[in-house]
Amino acid sequence: MATISCPECAATIEVAEDVMIGEIVDCIDCGQELEIISVDGANIQARIAESEGEDFGE
Numbered sequence: 001m002a003t004i005s006c007p008e009c010a011a012t013i014e015v016a017e018d019v020m021i022g023e024i025v026d027c028i029d030c031g032q033e034l035e036i037i038s039v040d041g042a043n044i045q046a047r048i049a050e051s052e053g054e055d056f057g058e
């Protein structure tokens with residue numbers, strides 16, 4: 001497993017090592033949706049997902 005830090009609450013969140021850029025991960029602590037923005041080996045970064053107001057359609 002790899003880990004990321006929640007930008008909202010700084011919790012450490014485990015993610016799959018083969019996580020893909022653009023994947024959405026829920027923070028286990030605050031529930032914030034996080035978008036994976038960078039994957040460089042085990043160095044994975046995420047930001048708060050900006051899903052509010054967006055409609056991806058169905």
Ligand SMILES: [Zn+2]
Nearest residue numbers: 006009027030
């Ligand atoms: Zn959090």
